[in-house]
Amino acid sequence: MHLNASGSRSHKIAKVDVHLVSTPVTGGLADATRKVECVGFTVVRVTTDQGLEGLGLTYHEVGGEATRALILNNIAPKIIGRDPLETEVIWEDLFHYLRGVGRKGLTFGALSAVDLALWDLKGKIVDLPLYRLLGGNRTRVPIYASGGWTSYSDDELVAEMQDMVAQGYKHVKFKVGVDGAANPRRDAVRVRKVRDAVGPDIKLLLDANNCWDAATAVQFANTVRECDIMLFEEPVLADDIPGLARFKRGTDIPLATGEHEYTKYGARDLIIADAADIIQIDGTRAGGYTEMLKIAGMTQAWNLKFAPHAMEHMHLHLVSAVPNAPFLERLRLFEDVTDKVFKDAPLPVDGYMTVPDLPGHGLSLDMDFIRDADEAV
Ligand SMILES: [Mg+2]
CATH class of the missing domain: 3.20.20.120 (Enolase-like C-terminal domain)
Structure with a gap:
């Protein structure tokens, strides 16, 4: 058991799961510069060694598979074992780790979803809604x-x-x-x-x-x-x-x-x-x-x-x-x-x-839907 300065047990990131939900958009919706063909969410779940789970999302119209691969293959190994409260330090480390392959676009969608999941965990660890x-x-x-x-x-x-x-x-x-x-x-x-x-x-x-x-x-x-x-x-x-x-x-x-x-x-x-x-x-x-x-x-x-x-x-x-x-x-x-x-x-x-008056984002995922949707991608 790890005790932090305030005497409570500290958490360590133990697992990162990523699910893709992509829904084709039919009906020819278009704005002035593009037609919309797909709306997709990349759903990230970060679980601690004490079983708390934080969720974060990013979205895409194209390229969700690349976001998922980047999180699973590259970002997850860099954060597993770390304290999820250390959002500032983890962000800075990930920024420099990834900066050569993108400071915008899908790379940052991946980093953002992970950061949002860490903030959800932060709220759950201290048992407060994020607001x-x-x-x-x-x-x-x-x-x-x-x-x-x-x-x-x-x-x-x-x-x-x-x-x-x-x-x-x-x-x-x-x-x-x-x-x-x-x-x-x-x-x-x-x-x-x-x-x-x-x-x-x-x-x-x-x-x-x-x-x-x-x-x-x-x-x-x-x-x-x-x-x-x-x-x-x-x-x-x-x-x-x-x-x-x-x-x-x-x-x-x-x-x-x-x-x-x-x-x-x-x-x-x-x-x-x-x-x-x-x-x-x-x-x-x-x-x-x-x-x-x-x-x-x-x-x-x-x-x-x-x-x-x-x-x-x-x-x-x-x-x-x-x-x-x-x-x-x-x-x-x-x-x-x-x-x-x-x-x-x-x-x-x-x-x-x-605003949900529950710890973190105060949201829960429908994993039955998400798993089915992920298999269909
Ligand atoms: Mg707009």
Whole structure:
């Protein structure tokens, strides 16, 4: 038995399991720049020598098998035998171990899922929900509904936004960039149709999914500003940081971006270039809670908003504890697989999600579903 400084038994990481859940997406869903063919989760379970289990997730549209192989073959041997409370040290070691093969992308999805599982364990070891461990007390988090594909007809788009409002959401997000991003005038008509359908009190969020250059995006934003747009997301290529800054100078619609950035270094580059009002970095890809806490602190120092992208159940406790986090995103595309992967995941009610008052993330996996899905991959 190992006794730590406070006299309690310390845990050692004993086992790492990884499961792939991939669901084909049919129906031709597309945004301005891509068609969605698959939604997949990589589910990581880290078990200690005393039988506690922590869970973490990342997601992918392609390449889940590579993430799984990296975790099982490379990351697991580096963390087995270590103390799961040492998240900072383990993160730093893994970052340097992996930095030559990727500081973004699938490599970081793998690292993020493992870090999230270690934070779940940390909460379970000290028997506290993560939001309490992080110093928060907000038990209900605002949540917005996200969908509205450019492949939808105008009627389908309006119907989905009205359905979200009927479910109690106060904020809804949809995509612009129809006809391969070649027809901003049509997009402006669609934005007006949605605004007229949902009325003046619903907050509208637009996502162009990287499709325009800065000049086109500024022109479009100034066309739709009369529709009272709360934020405009990824108006230009995510890597076009000068273009994002130019967009921000050209319109008063707040600029959101970051779902394609990784680590505190990616957040730093957006911030110092004045290329975002709302930072949407995704903790399931950008480095887990260990990195997201640093990114949240940077957004506070620059008086920006922190609104992590998607994967709401992995971000719920974090957002609860971060004062400048206005809300979380819930992707309609992920709802079905999310409901199957977790046994008891909270659902939004009237546009809010209640933070589970249980140790760690406060979630449990439906292993019957996950094992069946894993065998089918
Ligand atoms: Mg987006």
